[in-house]
Amino acid sequence: MNLPDLREATRLQHVENQLWPGVRLHVVTGKGGTGKTTVAGALALALAAGGHRVLLVEVEGRQGLAQLFDVPPLPYAETRIAVTAGGGEVVAQAIDPEQAVLEYLQMFYNIKRGGTALRKIGAIDFATTIAPGLRDVLLTGKTGEQVRRRVKGSHVWDAVVMDAPPTGRITRFLNVNEEVGSLARIGPIKNQADSVMRVMRSTETAVHLVTLLEEMPVQETIDGLAELQAVGLPVGSVFVNMQTTEELSDEALGSSDPVPQELIRAGLIAAGITHSKAALVQALGQEAKDHATRVQLERRERARLEALEIPLVNLPLLAGMDLGGLFELAETITEQVQK
Numbered sequence: 001m002n003l004p005d006l007r008e009a010t011r012l013q014h015v016e017n018q019l020w021p022g023v024r025l026h027v028v029t030g031k032g033g034t035g036k037t038t039v040a041g042a043l044a045l046a047l048a049a050g051g052h053r054v055l056l057v058e059v060e061g062r063q064g065l066a067q068l069f070d071v072p073p074l075p076y077a078e079t080r081i082a083v084t085a086g087g088g089e090v091v092a093q094a095i096d097p098e099q100a101v102l103e104y105l106q107m108f109y110n111i112k113r114g115g116t117a118l119r120k121i122g123a124i125d126f127a128t129t130i131a132p133g134l135r136d137v138l139l140t141g142k143t144g145e146q147v148r149r150r151v152k153g154s155h156v157w158d159a160v161v162m163d164a165p166p167t168g169r170i171t172r173f174l175n176v177n178e179e180v181g182s183l184a185r186i187g188p189i190k191n192q193a194d195s196v197m198r199v200m201r202s203t204e205t206a207v208h209l210v211t212l213l214e215e216m217p218v219q220e221t222i223d224g225l226a227e228l229q230a231v232g233l234p235v236g237s238v239f240v241n242m243q244t245t246e247e248l249s250d251e252a253l254g255s256s257d258p259v260p261q262e263l264i265r266a267g268l269i270a271a272g273i274t275h276s277k278a279a280l281v282q283a284l285g286q287e288a289k290d291h292a293t294r295v296q297l298e299r300r301e302r303a304r305l306e307a308l309e310i311p312l313v314n315l316p317l318l319a320g321m322d323l324g325g326l327f328e329l330a331e332t333i334t335e336q337v338q339k
C-alpha cells in the first residue's frame with residue numbers, strides 16, 4: 001500500500017462508527033426524569049471516543065446539558081464541552097426556535113432586518129409560542145440540517161445526539177414535518193420539511209428510549225415504541241437506566257426473610273462490630289427485604305422489556321452523578337453495544 005492509500009484508510013477508520021453503524025442521528029427520549037439528558041450525554045461521549053466529532057443538541061431550552069457537563073449555560077452557537085480519548089470531541093448546542101426562525105428567514109428570503117422588525121412586533125413570539133407545531137418544525141429542521149451539514153464533501157459531524165422531548169410528545173415532534181410537507185405543496189418550506197423527514201425516517205436515524213425498571217416508565221416505553229413504529233420512525237435501543245445491582249442469591253430473593261437476623265449478627269461480628277444493637281440488626285434485615293422486593297420488581301419489568309425484542313442497554317444506578325460518572329456510563333454503553 002502506498003502512502004496516499006494509507007492516509008485514506010486512516011481517514012476511513014476515523015469516520016467509521018463502531019456503535020450503531022450507519023446511524024448519524026441519535027434521538028434520546030423517555031419518560032420525564034428517567035435520565036434522558038444523562039444518557040444523551042453519555043452516548044455522545046461514547047460516540048466521540050476514538051476521534052469522532054459529535055454534536056449534542058438540546059431542544060427544550062432547559063440548560064440540562066450545561067448542568068450535566070458542569071459548564072456555563074450553552075449559547076445558540078456550538079460550544080465544545082468535552083474531549084475524549086483519540087482526539088474525539090463533544091460539541092453542544094442549545095437550539096432555540098427564535099434564533100432558528102431568524103436563520104430561516106435569512107436563508108430563504110434574505111430578510112435579516114425583516115427578522116428584527118418581526119421580533120419587534122412580536123411575530124416570532126406568536127409563531128413560536130402560539131403555534132407549537134411551528135416551533136417543532138424549527139427545532140427538528142435545525143437538527144436535520146446539522147445531520148446533513150458538509151464541508152468540502154465531508155460531514156461536519158460524525159454523529160448528532162439529541163436530548164429530545166419526553167416519550168409522550170416524541171412522535172408528534174419528530175413527525176411534524178410530515179404535516180408541513182403535506183400542507184405546503186411547493187417551495188423552500190416544502191423542500192426543507194421533506195428533507196427533514198427523509199433524515200428522520202432513514203436508517204441514519206435511531207430513536208432510543210430511556211426507562212427505569214418501574215411499571216410506569218416501562219409502560220410508557222411500550223406505548224411510545226408502538227407509536228413510533230406506527231408512523232415508521234426507526235427505533236434504536238432501550239436504555240434501562242439506574243438499575244439496582246443484585247446482591248442476593250435467587251434462593252434468598254424468594255424467601256420472606258432474605259437475610260435472617262443470625263446471619264446479620266454473624267456478619268457484623270465478622271466485620272468487627274461485636275456489640276450491635278437490636279435496632280441496627282432489624283434495620284439491616286429490613287434493608288435486605290426492601291432490596292429483595294426491588295430486585296423482584298426490576299426482574300418483572302425487565303421481562304416485559306425483553307418481550308419487545310429491541311436491543312437493551314443496561315446502565316447501573318451510580319452513587320452520584322458527575323463528569324466521572326458520565327464517562328463511566330459512556331464506557332458501559334460502549335462495552336454493551338460493541339458486542
Ligand SMILES: Nc1ncnc2c1ncn2[C@@H]1O[C@H](COP(=O)(O)OP(=O)(O)OP(=O)(O)O)[C@@H](O)[C@H]1O
Nearest residue numbers: 031032033034035036037038242315316317318321
Ligand atoms: N445512572 C444513573 N445513576 C445515578 N443517577 C442518575 C443516573 N442517570 C440519571 N441520574 C440522575 O437522575 C436525575 C434525572 O436525570 P436526567 O436529568 O438525566 O433525567 P431527564 O429524563 O433528562 O429528566 P427531565 O425529564 O427532567 O429532562 C439526575 O439527577 C441525574 O443525575
Ligand SMILES: [Mg+2]
Nearest residue numbers: 036037038064
Ligand atoms: Mg432532561
